[in-house]
Amino acid sequence: MDEASLKLKIKEQGDKVRVLKTQKAEKDIVEAEVAILLEYKKQLENVTGESGSSSKSKNKFVLKTPKGTRDYNEKEMAIREKIFNTITGVFKKHGAVTIDTPVFELKEILAGKYGEDSKLIYDLDDQGGEKCSLRYDLTVPFARFLAMNGTQYQNIKRYQIAKVYRRDQPAMTKGRMREFYQCDFDVAGSYDPMVADSEVIRIMYECLTALNIGKFTIKINHRKILDGIFEVCGVPENSLRPISSAVDKLDKLPWEDVKKEMTDEKGLDPSIADQIGEYVKYKGGRELLEKLMNDQKLSSNKNAKTGMDDMKILFDYLEIFKILDKVSFELSLARGLDYYTGIIYEAVTEQSGPPTLADGTQITRKTKKESDELDESTVGVGSIAAGGRYDNLVGMFASSKKGNIPCVGVSIGVERVFSILLQKAKLEEVKANEVEVYVMSVVDGLLEERMRICAELWDAGIKAEFMYKAKPKLQAQFSVCDRDQIPFAVIIGKDELSRGEIKVKDMRSKEQGEGGGVLVKRTEMISELKKRLQALSS
Amino acid sequence: MDEASLKLKIKEQGDKVRVLKTQKAEKDIVEAEVAILLEYKKQLENVTGESGSSSKSKNKFVLKTPKGTRDYNEKEMAIREKIFNTITGVFKKHGAVTIDTPVFELKEILAGKYGEDSKLIYDLDDQGGEKCSLRYDLTVPFARFLAMNGTQYQNIKRYQIAKVYRRDQPAMTKGRMREFYQCDFDVAGSYDPMVADSEVIRIMYECLTALNIGKFTIKINHRKILDGIFEVCGVPENSLRPISSAVDKLDKLPWEDVKKEMTDEKGLDPSIADQIGEYVKYKGGRELLEKLMNDQKLSSNKNAKTGMDDMKILFDYLEIFKILDKVSFELSLARGLDYYTGIIYEAVTEQSGPPTLADGTQITRKTKKESDELDESTVGVGSIAAGGRYDNLVGMFASSKKGNIPCVGVSIGVERVFSILLQKAKLEEVKANEVEVYVMSVVDGLLEERMRICAELWDAGIKAEFMYKAKPKLQAQFSVCDRDQIPFAVIIGKDELSRGEIKVKDMRSKEQGEGGGVLVKRTEMISELKKRLQALSS
Incomplete structure (x- = not known):
């Protein structure tokens, strides 16, 4: 402009x-x-x-956070914590443990892992010493951890929820962030085929269901089936990944554009592209697998055969795990990252439509690049969770072939979940604090008495607050209860105190009026409040 | 060497x-x-x-984490999570909320806040765009947040537990880290004197008690009393902070060394130093305050008078909060950071003795520098929690005086707590996973049946695992239960299944033998397990 x-x-x-x-x-x-x-x-x-x-x-300072980063206030954090607790609850139900890795890694650890996107890696300033970079994802640090501790961790189910960093072109208006959370669950270890894979998909299903983000579908495919298709169609070996990455765009672009990329940009014979075009139209379930298995050309290809055998087992296991009807076998699913070697999957939700810009234009997902992947930095668009099997990544760090450990995992797009739930929630109605009882005085302030009562409540494990003023107005104290959605108040007055009494008021029943509440003996205050709090939580 | x-x-x-x-x-x-x-x-x-x-x-790579950083494995993380949960439980009991700020800030936000230690700030590489630095603590970002959102946050009780970064000279052998957690609780807002301050000290007490780290004492002093003492002794105004920082070393150095620093290094008249030396010997409680108040010279000094008035109120409030006997009023407590303006405090524990190096030498705390503070990067030595009132820090970011917000806070030394608890715990006995039931087969593998049962358990909210093998050995399955301290096993066999039965075995009772366990109808499996799990948790 x-x-x-x-x-x-x-x-x-x-x-x-x-x-x-x-x-x-x-x-x-x-x-x-x-x-x-x-x-x-x-x-x-x-x-x-x-x-x-x-x-x-x-101003003396430009008061802002760095480009692509932001603060989260207490209500946003309350939503975020709920998301994290829900997800970790599912992970722990399946026996997962968590590990922690540093926020930066040696630069050489990250080098050569992200293809073109390596330019988005944040480097630390060379202040003498080692060259370091902020982590770009949680997968490469996990693979580094496994390679370093391989003898102890031949198998582990680990989750990690942490921030990652990508120096992407700032587009705050599109909700793209340079600092954002990733939430990964991975199973490392050599097992019988598809067992861990099916549990990972079940975990993805359980997480998204528990998060209550609306309807979703899990698309599934297999890298080896895709490679087999490309091979039988006649794609040259060194074009397998570029062609795969073109296919990956089919969820955003019409076939014509994808074909154009294959032929014009990537030099593929148009007749080969057309053959691929026939295959990638297919989606379905067991019947599609059947159909492919009956395809003589395909089933005589080694890669395709391996992939289809896997899929057959996977379908059985997903049925046992009661989620077969939640998945859709789609040959157009390719997933961007190079390191996938087996099953790949991606959950898409109906709710994840792109937000609208001020001028009415819809925000579209960032243009897919060679090594695109689940773009968690983009809010509200695209897939909500994704993953797959990557059997060779740990081996890239290991000194010998023996050091390799096959892995399968899923990344839950927590930033997208956050933006969906933020849209649903009325932020002002979110209760960020957990205060159960507000201790207030009618007149005379009675600060020390309020403090004494609070200390009693704290000792009894009751979450309580009082106003840090010597003589607060009653109305101001009521306003705090209202603003912070505090369910109960202990109200004290000189006369009541001299009789050894206090008032307990249910702040949710507005009709009682400000003078309301029930007189309770000071000695019975704790038991009365505990009774009421228990009733509240049940 | x-x-x-x-x-x-x-x-x-x-x-x-x-x-x-x-x-x-x-x-x-x-x-x-x-x-x-x-x-x-x-x-x-x-x-x-x-x-x-x-x-x-x-190796193809040097497999390590950057200098001064490390991974935390699942057992260490289990201890760490327990610490964080304990502390946040206390914070929430007092009505605190949490906010999140980016891991890096604009460089100019951090500039001029840390004195000499500014050289320890990690800068991001200048890859075009803004100049940014990793956060050095959580206090400056919080002050920046308040200044940015001042109209909304005239008062807030906030906590934040997050990693901070200091490019200190690597001394991994001394347990000093470049990446470590800080855990801050602060109350921002203008209130009546000492009310928030006393609650912060109470919170510090509750946290350390709940963490079960052994005996501790809370030392208290007031910056204005110290300044008053320096003034009546005749310290020139521009030497107040340097002399204060010399006093701060009294917990590590004998008076002679501190005096030498005052006179030789900082040019103070020896007779003035001797007068200071008389005052900073004092420690006690209310009777010490009384004594100081009766000191004509001191009580006629404006700063000292203000500080002593504060202390009088504080003692009353700490008594109401039932922690007066836990604090010690010590005139030698100075605290390093320049920004404190009122009450200052520091908790020291008996357990926090320095660890021993390989060659038998004891590790001593890093030499105190001009702007030293609670050195949370050092494991196992010094104070375990510290804080104070800082009324002018937010004002450094605000464009007008109106934008200032007085604050008081405490930082819990979670890394030290971690190292104390790590020393106490037997790491191999820590249960990192939360699995309640292991589903195993005697012979024949029965993989699909084990998966089916697990799915049932997950649906019922029971934390369950099975071995990812088609035909696992019984002994291998028992070993997992043992290693992961899984309390119950569901054991299946072909015959039992055909009769609609499974076995439930309490894995903690070794005497039953491997064949042990109780036959339960398959239809009653969930209720039987829930009953046992409930008994376990109560």
Whole structure:
């Protein structure tokens, strides 16, 4: 955009933000619109070479988080913690343990693992000493951990929920972040075929169900079947991965565009592309596998045969795990990452439609690149969980072939889950604190008495607060209960205290009026509150 | 050390490690000794300019984590999670919420906050764009957050448990880390004096008690009393902080050394130093405060008067909170950080003695520097929690005086707690997984049947595992139960299954023998297991 249109945009967007603020719109909506405004201002700065606002000169500091990062406030954190607890609950039900790795790794550990996307790796400044980079995902550090501790960890079911870093082009308006969470579950070890694989898919299913993010489908395919198809169609061996990555775009692009990429960009014979086009149309279940197995050409290909044998076993196991009806065998599923060697899968949800920009344009998923993968940095679009089997990654770190450990895993797109649940939740209604009882006084302040009662409650394990003021107004104390959704109040007054009594008030029953509440003997306060809290939680 | 002595050290240390490995010593002990070995090798490398081992050429990668960082395995993580859960439980009981800030900040946000230690800040490589640094602590990002969101957060009780980064000289053998956790609780807001302060100290007390780390004492002092003492003794105004930082070393150095620093290094008149020396000897409780208040010279000093008035109120509140007997008013407590403005405190534990190096020398706390503070990167030495009031830090970020928000907080030294609890725990006895039931077969494998039963258990919310093998040996399955401390097993056999029965075995009662267990109808399996699990947890 040129300077004039940008200035117009900034004016319009500024008005929009002001209106939203006047209407007291939800904070995350306002923030999203402010982000767009800032993006326009930034663009203007780039065009004109000067700052679009004078705030910089007024402040001693530019008060912001780095590009592509953000703070999460207490209500957002409450949602996030609930997500993490739900997911770890499922992982632990299946016997998983967690490990922790440093946020940065030696640069050479990450080198050569992410193809073209390596340019997105954040390096630490060379301040003398080792060259380090922030982790780009959790899979490579896990593989490094296994290779380092291989003798002890010939098999492990591990999960890790942690932040990863990608120095991607900033597009905050599109919700793309440079710092974001990944949530990985992986099973390492040599086992009988498809057993671990089927449990990983079951875990993916259990997580997404427990997260309550709406309907979803799990697409499944097998890298070896894909490779077999490419081989029988006549794709040259060194084109297998590029052609696979073209197929991976079929969920975003029509076949014509994908074919064009295969032929024009990647030099594939159009007749070969057409043959592939026939195969990748297929989706289904056991009957599709049957059909492929009856395909003489395909079943005589070694790769395809191995893949189809795996799929047959997998279908049986998924049926035992009661999730066969949740999966769809789709030959167009290719998954971006090079390191997959067997089963691959991806869960897509109906809820994950792209958000809309201020100018009404829909945000589309970032253009797929050679080594694209589950793009967890993009909010609200694409797959919600994905993974597969990668049997050779650990071997890349091991000094001998013996050091290799086959793995299969899944990454739950927690940032997408977060954005879906954030859209659903009314942020102002989220209870971030866990306070159960607010201790307040009617008049006279009675600060020390309020403190004494709080200490009693804490000693009894009751979550309690009081106002840090000597003489707080009653209405101010009620407002806190209201704002923080505190269910009960202990209300004290001089007269009651002298009689050895306090009042317990259920703050959710507004009709009682401010003077309401039940007189309780001071000595019975704890048991009365415990009784009420128990009733509340059951 | 010269080359010859280093080579000797490496040989000795290598032997030690081998012996420990042969004796199957605890993993963390072996690791600590290996770290020492690696440190010597590194030193040799520095001396000779060549690699001390040939491992580099054999491996495709140097398989290690960056200097000053490490992985945490599943058992260490189980201990760590327990610590975090205990602490957050206390924080939440007091109404705290959590926020999240990025792992890196704009470089200018951190600049000028850490004095000399600023050289320890990790910078990100300048890959074009903003200049960023890894966070050095959680306090400055919190102050930045408050200044950015001041209108919404005039008051907040927030905690944050997250990793921070300090590019300190590597001394893995001393347990000093470049990546380590901090755990901060802070109350921001303008309140009546000492109310929030006393609750923060109560929270510190509750955390350390709940963590079960042994006896501890909370030392308390007030920056304004210290400043008042310095002023009445005649310390020039621009020497207040340097002299304070000299006093801060009194817990490590004898008075003579501290005095020498004051006079020789910092040019203080020896007679003034002697006067200070009289004051900083004092420790006690209310009676000490009384004594100071009766000191005419001191009570006529404005700073000292303010501090003593605060202390009087604080003593009352700590008594109400039932922790007065846990604190010790010590005039020698100064705390390193410049930004404290009021009450300061530090908890010290008897358990936190320094660990011993391989050569028998005791590790001493790092030499205190100008802006030293709770050094959480050092394992097992010094204070276990510390904090204070800092009323002006947020103002450093705010554009106007109105934007300032006074704060008081505490940092729990979770890394030290971790090292204390790690020393106490027998690592091999820590149960990292939470599996309740292991589903196994006597003979014939019965893989699909084991999977079917597991799915039933998962659906019922029972944490269950099975072996990923078609025909696992019974003994191998028992070994897993043993290793992972799984309390119950469901054992299946062809005959039992055909009669609609399975066996439930309590794995903790070894005397039953491998054939043991109780026959249960397949239809009653879930209720039987739930009954047993409930009995286990109660």
